[in-house]
Structures are given as structure tokens and as C-alpha cells.
Amino acid sequence: MNDSTRVGLHAPDLKRERVSVTRQMSASLPRLRAVARQKGLKIHHLGAGYPHPEVTDPRTFLAHKAAYFEHLRRREGLNDANALPEYLRESFAYTDTLGPREPRESFAAVYGHDWNLDIDPAHLIPTVGATGGISLSCALFERPGKPLAYITDAPTYAGFLARAQLNRHARVFSVEMDAEGPIIDRFRAQIRAARAAGYFVPFYYTIPDGHNPAGFSFSAARRQAVLDVATEEGILILEDAPYLYINYAPAPARPKPFVALAPERTIHLFTGSKIGLPGPRVGYIYSEAEVEIEGGKRAAITELLLTEASADILFQNPEALHGFDALLHDESMELRESLWPVAERKLEIYRENRQIVLDGLEQGLGDAPERFRWTHPEAGFFTVFTFLGDRVTTDDAFIERMVAEYGVVVIPMYDFYPADARARNPRAGLDQLRVSFCFSESSGDERRRDLREAVTAFCRAARAEAGC
Ligand SMILES: Cc1ncc(COP(=O)(O)O)c(C=O)c1O
Structure with a gap:
């Protein structure tokens, strides 16, 4: 008799899940x-x-972080040299799924300034880099167990394909691109083809700035056209933005990201990996989208993502989030106006x-x-x-x-x-x-x-x- 453990898992589909x-x-x-x-x-x-x-020499970062943490300690005005500063206690304790409040507030102010958004820090959800944001977004829509179709570019980011295809009920419908971005007629046709094949289409995943791997940024006109179709068809845009600031265009020539054009239609993934360091795995999801849930009610997608995150990672590394907050402060420990x-x-x-x-x-x-x-x-x-x-x-x-x-x-x-x-x-x-x-x-x-x-x-x- 075969005595191997039977846990009902599928054998990996080697064709689909081959090593990247x-x-x-x-x-x-x-x-x-x-x-x-x-x-x-x-x-x-x-x-x-x-x-x-x-x-990415961590020594400069670590010196600045130490100075920032010292600033936090002083700011608390503790007289007793042995007293435990609050930021330090919080950095190594269980915290809320939203993470410590202050780093979120700083990020909301600085990122909001750069992209002309009025970011509510309660709608910022910490993630394990952009990778965590991709995973959380997929997990949310996988939950009801319906067959899902993800629309994405051809070519697209390998990490997204790897995560999307973990779910056996998901299929990728890809859209060819020209020099400006996804071909609009193909984009619409793929959404409709996926629906006709019985799939629920939650979002279009893309990297409009410094596309990895396609090596270009979408034109402003194409972004608008993508947005128009997404609105007409009622799908969201999952915007992966690791290279938003790794930008070579002069400021007036930089097209706006989807989150700045339509935060109510976008799930935006920020990561600290490229502007800071990848090791601490800091990221944030931001969205103003609302979606229909059971019983015809509406809910902010960030509420749903937060529930998902609290059951998944429970809480981010608070010390890493405080560390990222150091980057948002200048040498005199003033909150920066901008990340540029x-x-x-x-x-x-x-x-x-x-x-x-x-x-x-x-x-x-x-x-x-x-x-x-x-x-x-x-x-x-x-x-x-x-x-x-x-x-x-x-x-x-x-x-x-x-x-x-x-x-x-x-x-x-x-x-x-x-x-x-x-x-x-x-x-x-x-x-x-x-x-x-x-x-x-x-x-x-x-x-x-x-x-x-x-x-x-x-x-x-x-x-x-x-x-x-
Ligand atoms: C398009 C894209 N998304 C996500 C990531 C992963 O980012 P993170 O380190 O924030 O998980 C990368 C990294 O190269 C990337 O190019």
C-alpha cells in the first residue's frame, strides 16, 4: 500500500510552473x-x-536611520536614560496590520505631494515590497473561488505571471503592445474574450513607467485610452510602479501614473526597493477604488485588502517601516516635501x-x-x-x-x-x-x-x- 501522505495538493504543472x-x-x-x-x-x-x-550601500542608509532614530528618542523628551523610547518598543512589537502610524502619515504627505493626491493614511496598506502588493491583490480576488482572468501586457513582469499562475482557476489574457503601450483594440477584445469564456476579470496588471521587461514607458495618450476602456468595461488597473522615480524624462515630459489620473480606478503599488533598498522589503498599496461586494453593497478596496493582509502577513516589520520613514526625512530631520x-x-x-x-x-x-x-x-x-x-x-x-x-x-x-x-x-x-x-x-x-x-x-x- 502506498503510505505517502494524501493532502489533496495538485502536482506542480511543470509546463506552467517551469523555472523562470x-x-x-x-x-x-x-x-x-x-x-x-x-x-x-x-x-x-x-x-x-x-x-x-x-x-545601495547600506552604510549611508544605516547612518541616516540611526540619526533619525536618535531624533525620535530625543523628541520623546525622556529624562531617564534607561527609559525605553516608544518608537523602539513599537519597532519590535506586534502592531496593527496598517503598521506604525507615523511612517504612513509621512509617506502619505510626501507621495501625495509628488503625485498631487490627497492620500488618506488609513488607505495605505504596507506590503512586502511590490511583490507583496501583487500577491495581496491576486489573493483578494481569488478568495471567492471563481475562475479569474488577469489582463496583462505581452510581455509582462515574470513575478506577476509566477504569482497569478499559482491559482489554477486563473488564466492570463495578454495584450500585445506597440511603442506607446498596450494596443487598445486588443485590450478591449481580451477583456471581452475572457468574459465570454466565463472568467471574472478583476484587473489589468501593468508597469506603465520603465516597463519591466519591455523597456519603455506608456505615452500619456495611451494611458488615457487604457483608462477609458477600463472605465467602460468596469475593471481596475493594478499599477506596479517600482521605476516611477527612476525616471530620465524632464519633469514636464513625465506622463502621470494611473494613480494620479484616476485613483478610484487604480490599485497602486509603491515599493521602497528601488528608491531605497530592496532588503527591508517595504511597500505600500494605495487605492481609492470601491468595489461591489455581496448583497450589492460597496466597500473600499483597501478595507478588503486590509482584511486579506491581516489574515495573511498580520503585520509588517515595524522597524523596517520606521527605517523607511528615515528616508522621508532630510539631514535636519525635517519631513521632505518630495521623494525626487x-x-x-x-x-x-x-x-x-x-x-x-x-x-x-x-x-x-x-x-x-x-x-x-x-x-x-x-x-x-x-x-x-x-x-x-x-x-x-x-x-x-x-x-x-x-x-x-x-x-x-x-x-x-x-x-x-x-x-x-x-x-x-x-x-x-x-x-x-x-x-x-x-x-x-x-x-x-x-x-x-x-x-x-x-x-x-x-x-x-x-x-x-x-x-x-
Ligand atoms: C515590475 C516589477 N515589479 C515588482 C518588482 C519587485 O519589487 P519588490 O522588490 O518591491 O518586491 C520588480 C523588481 O525588479 C519589478 O521590476
Whole structure:
């Protein structure tokens, strides 16, 4: 008799839940690196999507946080040097699911100023980064157990696909994009197709600024058109905004995020990972949306998300939230007006890296516009590089060759296309690469030199592979 435990779980569907290409890549990297090194090749990083070490040195953050915590202690005016300050007690105690009040109030004021929103701190729900926000949003709509359809872009963020597909009653309906954003007719058609197939459609998940992995930002006009369709069709927009401040466009040219255009139709995901540090896992969900619940009543979606969060994570790490609050205060411990000056310190590096990569591509491949194309990202960490024509297929073998033959690490795009997009077009993404300019192992002049060498090596490889 089979004595294994029967708990009624499904075996993983290996086709759907295969290891993501980025994880596969990091697993095979040591072997490929060894091959490249044996040939005397330098390894060039254009693959990793991590924040740059030069802007994520925790020591600066820790010094500022310590000064802020000292400021909080002093502000409490405790005379007894041994007395436990309230902020410290709260930082390590059970707290409310909404987390400590003050960090939420600071965030509401600063973020509200930047995006012209009147944020009620009671509607801000702490999350474990944007990842936690994605998960919480999916969990909320999974609860009734109905078949769900998520509308998203083709390509889309791999972390969203991974979370959405954990639910066996969910299906992804993806929408192809052009240079401005999702194609509006396709967007409407996919919502309707999903409904016709019996699915409930809660939201459209997207990353309108510095799209990961598509490497561009949606135009203002397309955002409005998306919003119009979402309103007509009665669905929400789940706006993932990690690169909102990692923005290269001059201030007047930056299109507004969905949350600033229509907070009543948007579930907005803020994360501290890119503007601060990813390790502390700080994020907030904000929304002014109301939804219909059982009995025809209406409820603020944040109320429902809060119930979901209290049963799930119960409470965020309060010390991390107080730590993030330190970032919202300047050197004199005044609450900042805006997060842009914080972003600027990171932007100095990313702006420079982006320019090095775009200049390098132009220099190396700009004479062959009939063969190569790449995006000019207005925000974020990536440009998407396309081989025109059908001579080059950017499959796993190609990616391995890029490392082993040329020492260049890049990420293939095909895996970021949802299954339905690949069924419609079996070559979806198989002519594209995600080239990232956010990460290198070096800093300062060495970083600049390494990145220049990386893009030169990339151009040489692209030409060789394209046969020109
Ligand atoms: C589009 C997108 N969403 C979410 C995340 C994850 O963010 P977090 O660290 O806040 O969980 C990333 C990180 O790269 C991302 O690019």
C-alpha cells in the first residue's frame, strides 16, 4: 500500500510552473563563466535587474536611520536614560496590520505631494515590497473561488505571471503592445474574450513607467485610452510602479501614473526597493477604488485588502517601516516635501549608465537600422534590443553562446511573454533581448569603463550573430 501522505495538493504543472528564465540563467552562469574564462574572455554584465551596488550601500542608509532614530528618542523628551523610547518598543512589537502610524502619515504627505493626491493614511496598506502588493491583490480576488482572468501586457513582469499562475482557476489574457503601450483594440477584445469564456476579470496588471521587461514607458495618450476602456468595461488597473522615480524624462515630459489620473480606478503599488533598498522589503498599496461586494453593497478596496493582509502577513516589520520613514526625512530631520531629491542620488548613476549603453549601441550598431532596433527607456533599468528579420533566434542556446563565445550576459525575452501570446505568435520574443544597465560589479570610473566595454562586446556579438 502506498503510505505517502494524501493532502489533496495538485502536482506542480511543470509546463506552467517551469523555472523562470532568469533563475535558469543564474543557475547556469557559473558553468558558462568558467567556459568564457577558459577562453580568456571578460564577463560583461548586461543581464541582472538588481539595483546598482553604488547606490545601495547600506552604510549611508544605516547612518541616516540611526540619526533619525536618535531624533525620535530625543523628541520623546525622556529624562531617564534607561527609559525605553516608544518608537523602539513599537519597532519590535506586534502592531496593527496598517503598521506604525507615523511612517504612513509621512509617506502619505510626501507621495501625495509628488503625485498631487490627497492620500488618506488609513488607505495605505504596507506590503512586502511590490511583490507583496501583487500577491495581496491576486489573493483578494481569488478568495471567492471563481475562475479569474488577469489582463496583462505581452510581455509582462515574470513575478506577476509566477504569482497569478499559482491559482489554477486563473488564466492570463495578454495584450500585445506597440511603442506607446498596450494596443487598445486588443485590450478591449481580451477583456471581452475572457468574459465570454466565463472568467471574472478583476484587473489589468501593468508597469506603465520603465516597463519591466519591455523597456519603455506608456505615452500619456495611451494611458488615457487604457483608462477609458477600463472605465467602460468596469475593471481596475493594478499599477506596479517600482521605476516611477527612476525616471530620465524632464519633469514636464513625465506622463502621470494611473494613480494620479484616476485613483478610484487604480490599485497602486509603491515599493521602497528601488528608491531605497530592496532588503527591508517595504511597500505600500494605495487605492481609492470601491468595489461591489455581496448583497450589492460597496466597500473600499483597501478595507478588503486590509482584511486579506491581516489574515495573511498580520503585520509588517515595524522597524523596517520606521527605517523607511528615515528616508522621508532630510539631514535636519525635517519631513521632505518630495521623494525626487532622494531619487536624484540614484538617478545620477542610472542616468549615466543608460547614456553609456544607448551611446554605445548607437556607435556600434547605429549604421544598421534595418537589422537592429532598441528602445530608449524614459524610466527603469532596461532597454529591449530587437534583431530585425528572422536570421537570429534569441533562444536558450543563443543566450548560452553569448556568454560562452563573447562573455556577454543578457536575458532572453521570450519567457516574459504569457503562454497565450506565444500561442498566437510562436516567435514572440524570440528576436529580442533584455539589456540591463542597472548593475555592474564595479563602481566609479571602473563602472563606466566596464559598462562601455560591455556594450562594445555586446555590439560585436550582435553583429557576428546577425552576420554583418
Ligand atoms: C515590475 C516589477 N515589479 C515588482 C518588482 C519587485 O519589487 P519588490 O522588490 O518591491 O518586491 C520588480 C523588481 O525588479 C519589478 O521590476
